[in-house]
Amino acid sequence: MSPDPASPPGTAPAGGALPEDGRAAAGLLDELDRLRGADLPVRGGQVTAYVYDTGRDAVHDLAAAAYLRMLEVNCLDPTAFPSIVALERQVVGAVAERLGGGPGTPGIFSSGGTESIMLAVKAARDARPVDGRPEIVVPVTAHPAFHKAAHYLGMDVVAVPVDDAFRAVPAAAAAAITSRTVLVVASAPSYPQGVMDPVEEIAAAAASAGVPCHVDACVGGWVLPWLRDLGRPVPPFDLSVPGVTSLSCDLHKYGYAPKGASVVLFADEALRRHAYFASAAWPGYTVINAGVQSSKSAGPLGAAWATLNALGARGYRDLAATAMAAADRLAAGAAAIPGLRVLGEPAVPLVAVTSDDPALDVFVISDEARARGWYFQPQLSYRGIPANLHFTLTGVSDVGALLEALEDAAKAARAAGPPDVPADLVDALAALDLDDLDDAGFAGLLSAVGVDLTTGAGDPEMAMVNTILDALPPATREDLLIRFLSVLYSGRA
Incomplete structure (x- = not known):
């Protein structure tokens, strides 16, 4: 590739292509700082989603140092890097001790709640073969990660209602179980409103039907035990509840570890083995994966281990x-x-x-x-x-x-006042055939409702967009959001 004549030596040519000569470290770091200028702040508490801050700089600095120590360690092969086995055993054991298990409770360290849920769903599917497409029964307040897992794993989702307090209805979950049900889900708590599903009743209904029950404690699993210690009323929700066969808990949420760090626990080793993947159908190195990813850095594992032990x-x-x-x-x-x-x-x-x-x-x-x-x-x-x-x-x-x-x-x-949405715009979007619209055309549509992606900067005024999305059916929302993401990353605005 010939160098871009418009780019000074050591700078990035237009369009994101690699420079002919490597750039200086200071300039690269300065550019990262510039790019992050439009990001939401990750410290200080003014962002009430996505980030978790202890306010303890020493803990954050330790986690970053531990992350770097393990950065180049590859979790692909635990026999080549036994440190990852030792660290994962300690992290899983610490989580299990507080969530109804013990030193021998089997679990897997994953990259986040979505992967933990994916592994739990896979384990349930493979442990309980059924005729036809397997089904999972979830409350309507369950995290979309269950829908994502079902989509990836060739399964169907049966969503059941919640009551006026936004808690899953056990009778509805029980009635939804069929011969194709491989997993029933409860949330502790559900993310949208932070309320606890009645885990005991849902797990009992699943157990009586001979079906596994997963508790999604991704967001609350590492705060509920401490609230219980403090005397707050916390209903039973973890592996100690009869019928609960797996549980997910994110450490990069209220564990305050850097992303991505999560743990999925299993009631027995046989179920955990169903979460694993192995392939010997090729002439290369042996492939055995505990998680969805193969090669991955041990940095998050080291950082989570350090954070847990530093905070205590x-x-x-x-x-x-x-x-x-x-x-x-x-x-x-x-x-x-x-x-x-x-x-x-x-x-x-x-x-x-x-x-x-x-x-x-x-x-x-x-x-x-x-x-x-x-x-x-x-x-x-x-x-x-x-x-x-x-x-x-x-x-x-x-x-x-x-x-x-x-x-x-x-x-x-x-x-x-509320956004002034043109009367016919929602109907027009609902009837829109997105397959006939390329990314440039969709970017023009976004511009018409006040969303400008040309700068890539933050602080968009999203009230109009959210009002329009809110008036559309969920399936149409999904189609529009996928196109939005495509435009955002393709730079077609």
Whole structure:
């Protein structure tokens, strides 16, 4: 490849092609800093989703150092790198001890909740062969990772309703079990509203039908045990519950480890073996994988191990107490703002806030908060659950400042009013044949509703887009979001 004559020596040519000569380290790091300038901040608590911050710099620095120590260790072959076996045994054992297991409880360290769920679903499918396409029974509030796992693994999802408190209905789960059901799911808690499903009843229904039961504790699994230690009412939810056969728990959430770090536990070794994959049908090296990935860095494993040991039980109890106190205060404060109310009774530091006032739009509140330096995560309506804003509270959440921002954003949103969506736009989008529209054409469509992807910068005004999506059926939402992602990464805007 000939060098780009318009690029000075040691700089990146236009279009992202490699420079002819390597670039200096300082310049590369400076460019990373520049690119991150539009990112949401990962520290400080003003982003109420996606990131988890202890506020303890020494713990973060240790995790980063441990990550680097293990960066080039390849988890592909545990016989070549026995350190990964020792670290994984310790991490899985520590999680199992707090979640109804013991030193011998089998588990797998994975890259995140989606992979942990994928492994649990695969294990259940392979452990229980059925005639026809296997099915999994999930509450409508279950994480989309179950739908993703079913999509990848050739299975069907049977979604069952929740009650007025957003808790799964055990009778509905039991009634949905058929001869093709291979797994029944409960959440502890569900992400959208932070409420606990009745795990004991759902697991009992699954067990009586001879079907495995998975508890998705990805978001709450590493905060619930510490809240229980602190005297908070925590209903039984883990491997100690009869009928629970697997459980997922993310350590990069309330374990405060760097991403990606998760653990999936199994009630017995036979079920864990069904999560594994092996292939000898080729002439190359032996392939045996505990997870979905083959080659992967041991950096996240080392960082998770270091974080767990650095914080210890006392550290996690302190962080859980602080985060839950913040959630309680936010729930009370949000309910006192005219037009707003909290959905359900959060069992963990997750709070969902909706508006009962047609003049106060939650999507506009989200945009107004973003303009004030805060990120409040919008959640679309679904099966009678209204559109709302999701808040994840952590050890650094400044609830006073958060409530002030929420109240200011609500006042501004009330003054601005809901987005003015053209009457025929939703119908037109619902009828749109996306197969006849290339990425450039779709980018033009986005521009028409106020979304400009040409700069790649943050702080988009998304109220109009979210309002439109909220009015569309879920399948249409999915098609549009896939096209949005394609445009975003292709640079066709």
